[in-house]
Amino acid sequence: MGVAVSMENVSRTFSSSGGPVRALADISLDVESGSFVALVGQSGCGKSTLLRAITGLDTGYTGRLTVDGEPVTGVDSHRGIAFQEPRLFPWLSVEQNIGFGLRLPTKERNQRIAELIEMVELTGFERARPSQLSGGMAQRVAIARALAPRPRVLLLDEPFGALDAFTRARLQDALQDIWLREGVTAILVTHDIEEAVTLAQRVVVMTPRPGRIQQVLDIDLSYPRNRADPQVTEYRRMLLKAFHLDRSAAVPTQEIQ
Ligand SMILES: Nc1ncnc2c1ncn2[C@@H]1O[C@H](COP(=O)(O)OP(=O)(O)O)[C@@H](O)[C@H]1O
Ligand SMILES: [Mg+2]
Known part of the structure; x- marks a missing residue:
C-alpha cells in the first residue's frame, strides 16, 4: 500500500x-x-x-x-479538509458549494457533483442554500466539498463536534x-x-x-x-x-x- x-x-x-x-x-x-x-x-x-x-x-x-x-x-x-463548522459559502447552493474548487470539464464536473450528492444523501437539496440546511446536512456538504477533487x-x-449525539452517530x-x-x-x-x-x-x-x-x-x-x-x-x-x-x-x- x-x-x-x-x-x-x-x-x-x-x-x-x-x-x-x-x-x-x-x-x-x-x-x-x-x-x-x-x-x-x-x-x-x-x-x-x-x-x-x-x-x-x-x-x-x-x-x-x-x-x-x-x-x-x-x-x-x-488534501481535502473539513472543520467543526461547515464553512460553506452562504450565497451558493449545495451543488455549487460542493463543486466550488472542482476544476473539471462541465460533464465530468456535473457527474462528480451528482455522485457526491447521492453519497452524502442530499438528493433533493441540490439547489438549497446553507441557511435552509440542518447542522448535520451542512456538515455533509462540507465533507462532500472536501472529497470533490478526489483528494489523496x-x-x-x-x-x-457541534452535532447532537444522534446526528453525530448517523454521520459517523x-x-x-x-x-x-x-x-x-x-x-x-x-x-x-x-x-x-x-x-x-x-x-x-x-x-x-x-x-x-x-x-x-x-x-x-x-x-x-x-x-x-x-x-x-x-x-x-x-x-x-x-x-x-x-x-x-x-x-x-x-x-x-
Ligand atoms: N496560532 C497560534 N498561536 C499561539 N498559540 C497557538 C496557536 N495555535 C495553537 N496554539 C496553541 O497550541 C496548542 C495546541 O493547539 P491546537 O492544535 O489548537 O490543539 P487541539 O486542536 O488539540 O485542541 C494550544 O496550547 C494552543 O493554545
Ligand atoms: Mg482543535
Missing part, C-alpha cells in the same frame, strides 16, 4: 505574549495509504496544529512532513461508508473515543504541553463496523484506560442504596 503521510520529528512552537507555546513536540507517525487514522486527545494537545501542517495551512513546523513522498509546502487539492488525503478536524456511519467507497486516506481529529474506535484502524493518543504521541492503538476489527459490537466496546474501554477514565476497577467509597 505504501505510506501516504509521513511525519518525522514534527515540532511546532508558537510565540505568544506569555512566552513560547510548544504545540507539537517530536511527532513521528506514518499513515498508510488508504487507511483510516484517528488523532485523539484533550483540547490543546496539538491535534488541529498537526492537521493544519499536513494540509499545508501552516508551514511553520520543523522536522520532516511528506505526503506521497513530497514535502508539504502549501495547500493543494490532493481527507483531513477532518472534529467534523461532528455515513463517513465510514464514504471512506470504504472512495478508498481515500482519512485522518480524523476527535475527542470522542467512541467515534475514534468506531471509525479508525489506528488510534493515536496525544497528550498536551507539549503535544506528543502517547500511544498508538491498532483497532483490529473489520468493516462495516457497528458501535454496539462488544469488541468495539472493548477497544473503547482500552482507550478510556489510556486516558485514565476507566473507573471499573475503582473501589467505591460509598455503597449506593
Whole structure:
C-alpha cells in the first residue's frame, strides 16, 4: 500500500505574549495509504496544529512532513479538509458549494457533483442554500466539498463536534461508508473515543504541553463496523484506560442504596 503521510520529528512552537507555546513536540507517525487514522486527545494537545501542517495551512513546523513522498509546502487539492463548522459559502447552493474548487470539464464536473450528492444523501437539496440546511446536512456538504477533487488525503478536524449525539452517530456511519467507497486516506481529529474506535484502524493518543504521541492503538476489527459490537466496546474501554477514565476497577467509597 505504501505510506501516504509521513511525519518525522514534527515540532511546532508558537510565540505568544506569555512566552513560547510548544504545540507539537517530536511527532513521528506514518499513515498508510488508504487507511483510516484517528488523532485523539484533550483540547490543546496539538491535534488541529498537526492537521493544519499536513494540509499545508501552516508551514511553520520543523522536522520532516511528506505526503506521497513530497514535502508539504502549501495547500493543494490532493488534501481535502473539513472543520467543526461547515464553512460553506452562504450565497451558493449545495451543488455549487460542493463543486466550488472542482476544476473539471462541465460533464465530468456535473457527474462528480451528482455522485457526491447521492453519497452524502442530499438528493433533493441540490439547489438549497446553507441557511435552509440542518447542522448535520451542512456538515455533509462540507465533507462532500472536501472529497470533490478526489483528494489523496481527507483531513477532518472534529467534523461532528457541534452535532447532537444522534446526528453525530448517523454521520459517523455515513463517513465510514464514504471512506470504504472512495478508498481515500482519512485522518480524523476527535475527542470522542467512541467515534475514534468506531471509525479508525489506528488510534493515536496525544497528550498536551507539549503535544506528543502517547500511544498508538491498532483497532483490529473489520468493516462495516457497528458501535454496539462488544469488541468495539472493548477497544473503547482500552482507550478510556489510556486516558485514565476507566473507573471499573475503582473501589467505591460509598455503597449506593
Ligand atoms: N496560532 C497560534 N498561536 C499561539 N498559540 C497557538 C496557536 N495555535 C495553537 N496554539 C496553541 O497550541 C496548542 C495546541 O493547539 P491546537 O492544535 O489548537 O490543539 P487541539 O486542536 O488539540 O485542541 C494550544 O496550547 C494552543 O493554545
Ligand atoms: Mg482543535
